[in-house]
Amino acid sequence: MRGHGRIIWVAGFIFAMSLGTGCAQRGKAGKIDAYIRPFAQAGHFSGVVLASENGRVIYEKAFGLANADFKIPNLLDTRFGIASITKYMTVVVLNRLVEEGKVGLANPVSKFIPDFPDGDKITVEMISRHRSGIPHRVMPPEAECQAYSPAEFVEKVKAAKLEFEPGAQRLYSSAGYSVLARILEIASGKPYASLLQEFVLGPAGMVDSLDFNGQTIMERRAQDYLLTPQGWINAPLKDYSFLVGAGSVFSTARDLYRFGEAVLDKKFGVRTMAVLKGPQGLSGSGSTNGHRAYLEIASDKTYGYALVSNLNCGAIDVILQGVKAILKGQEPSPAIVPQLRIIPDPDPAGYLGSYRREDGTRVEVTARSGALYAGDTRLYTVGPDRFFEYKYYGDVSFQRDAAGKITGLQWKWPGSVSEWVKI
Numbered sequence: 001m002r003g004h005g006r007i008i009w010v011a012g013f014i015f016a017m018s019l020g021t022g023c024a025q026r027g028k029a030g031k032i033d034a035y036i037r038p039f040a041q042a043g044h045f046s047g048v049v050l051a052s053e054n055g056r057v058i059y060e061k062a063f064g065l066a067n068a069d070f071k072i073p074n075l076l077d078t079r080f081g082i083a084s085i086t087k088y089m090t091v092v093v094l095n096r097l098v099e100e101g102k103v104g105l106a107n108p109v110s111k112f113i114p115d116f117p118d119g120d121k122i123t124v125e126m127i128s129r130h131r132s133g134i135p136h137r138v139m140p141p142e143a144e145c146q147a148y149s150p151a152e153f154v155e156k157v158k159a160a161k162l163e164f165e166p167g168a169q170r171l172y173s174s175a176g177y178s179v180l181a182r183i184l185e186i187a188s189g190k191p192y193a194s195l196l197q198e199f200v201l202g203p204a205g206m207v208d209s210l211d212f213n214g215q216t217i218m219e220r221r222a223q224d225y226l227l228t229p230q231g232w233i234n235a236p237l238k239d240y241s242f243l244v245g246a247g248s249v250f251s252t253a254r255d256l257y258r259f260g261e262a263v264l265d266k267k268f269g270v271r272t273m274a275v276l277k278g279p280q281g282l283s284g285s286g287s288t289n290g291h292r293a294y295l296e297i298a299s300d301k302t303y304g305y306a307l308v309s310n311l312n313c314g315a316i317d318v319i320l321q322g323v324k325a326i327l328k329g330q331e332p333s334p335a336i337v338p339q340l341r342i343i344p345d346p347d348p349a350g351y352l353g354s355y356r357r358e359d360g361t362r363v364e365v366t367a368r369s370g371a372l373y374a375g376d377t378r379l380y381t382v383g384p385d386r387f388f389e390y391k392y393y394g395d396v397s398f399q400r401d402a403a404g405k406i407t408g409l410q411w412k413w414p415g416s417v418s419e420w421v422k423i
Helices: 002-041 085-099 124-128 141-145 150-158 174-188 192-204 253-264 270-276 315-327
Strands: 047-053 056-063 065-067 225-228 231-234 249-251 281-288 291-298 303-309 353-357 362-368 371-374 377-383 386-389 394-400 406-413 416-422
Touching: 002 047, 002 056, 002 315, 047 253, 047 315, 056 253, 085 124, 085 174, 085 192, 085 249, 085 253, 085 270, 085 281, 124 174, 150 174, 174 192, 192 253, 249 253, 253 270, 253 281, 253 291, 253 303, 291 315, 303 315, 353 406
Parallel strands: none
Antiparallel strands: 047 056, 047 303, 225 231, 281 291, 291 303, 353 362, 353 416, 362 371, 371 377, 377 386, 386 394, 394 406, 406 416
């Protein structure tokens, strides 16, 4: 009888322990939900958030609208653009083709595209590590609404001037990755979408993901929006064929999480895991037009989270910081929705021009209908030489010299600050 009683006690102890763990997970899920809610209610967040603990999903919820015109809500299986996280998938394809001997990291671009400018100096590895000198963007924004085949887009890249001698520096380049995608097509004899399915989506079990095709109706696709002081507006129309291999994949939060797990579980091979995984785990982000995506999973899977959104707004950065803190058992920063007093725009003339960050990244400050833009980001005036932008919840302050001439700007957003010099 004593032995039987001990078995019951042990079973009860295990049940109590699992109940406690479940309560803790539900507690974290509740905190995550409460943290996101103010931004969603204010119309500053639209998308899906997934969170995990010890490899188990403890939270998954959709917010906002997939289509604001028809008031269609986002669902868990709504597809969102994941932007530059596509590049991680292109790295998977690259490593698989390297393993098959169809392409070598030391191969020059000229081996696959003989007439590519300086193609004998640029290697496949340089492109994959953003050291080719190919610019990030090679076309004006209005040209990005047209459809291009990968071969046609390479012709656009050929016409662009290299930013520096190949291999000499590092400059993040989406155009470079589109060239890489074309090289992978030529080396394998297969279109990028087929390579993606064969080497990434299939092995990872990503059943709701696909490569963009502007002529095809995409079921469950979320439309893209931007935030203004007056509310949502449509993001500019884009045909993401100009980002093939660099930002062309549409996916769900669940599929994005599956991709991260597949990397850590070595489903794409040890080499790919070593390339994509950092010291603390796997993390990646993407932002294009009106959509954003983020993925992070700790090496030991103690925590993880994925976010996809069709409203490109700085609330996302605050939400990500809060979710991570909660999952790690820390107190998140307050969930504060900005309350701004927008004032009339000043004469934009003195602000216009090119600005460069220390890492070489450049941004053009332009005026459209009297309003200031930094790249494609609208700046709203909040004070003398001070602006706010909703895309990153960024405070932008322009600096002047003793003569009153603009010399640079400081761009500060949640958790980060960068300095830009006018050139």
